[in-house]
Amino acid sequence: MAKFVRNVGLALSGIGLAIRTQRHMQIHCVAAVIVVGLGLFLSLDAIRWSLIVFAIGLVVSAELINTAIEQAVDLASPERHPLAKAAKDVAAGAVLAAALVAITIGLLILGPPLLALFS
Numbered sequence: 148m149a150k151f152v153r154n155v156g157l158a159l160s161g162i163g164l165a166i167r168t169q170r171h172m173q174i175h176c177v178a179a180v181i182v183v184g185l186g187l188f189l190s191l192d193a194i195r196w197s198l199i200v201f202a203i204g205l206v207v208s209a210e211l212i213n214t215a216i217e218q219a220v221d222l223a224s225p226e227r228h229p230l231a232k233a234a235k236d237v238a239a240g241a242v243l244a245a246a247l248v249a250i251t252i253g254l255l256i257l258g259p260p261l262l263a264l265f266s
């Protein structure tokens with residue numbers, strides 16, 4: 148049990164490190180706060196909240212994995228190397244794919260009620 152608590156603490160400190168040091172992670176967090184605020188404002192139902200939470204988790208997880216890959220690549224290959232480039236570019240592609248899914252979910256869920264509100 149003590150080991151589990153310690154591992155959760157280490158994982159949380161990893162998330163904190165990524166938030167403190169990665170500009171893209173900070174942008175994702177600001178976007179998540181805005182989306183959650185809009186969701187509260189619009190009183191979304193449980194199914195829509197589930198999709199929003201899934202989208203936020205997907206993007207944050209992808210960014211965390213991308214950050215881990217970037218750090219590992221910088222450690223393993225400080226010099227330029229085609230495989231280092233491939234690893235970083237593919238990892239960045241995962242974040243882009245996750246972000247596109249999240250934007251689509253956000254537009255589908257928040258778009259219609261916001262349009263109705265302001266039209």
Ligand SMILES: Nc1ncnc2c1ncn2[C@@H]1O[C@H](COP(=O)(O)OP(=O)(O)OP(=O)(O)O)[C@@H](O)[C@H]1O
Nearest residue numbers: 169170217224225226227228229231232235236239
């Ligand atoms: N060791 C390397 N060898 C070859 N290409 C690299 C290497 N490091 C980075 N690159 C290329 O430069 C791009 C930017 O890498 P960088 O490490 O600056 O990450 P980043 O996308 O700017 O992320 P961050 O802003 O979080 O540091 C990579 O996507 C890759 O194409």
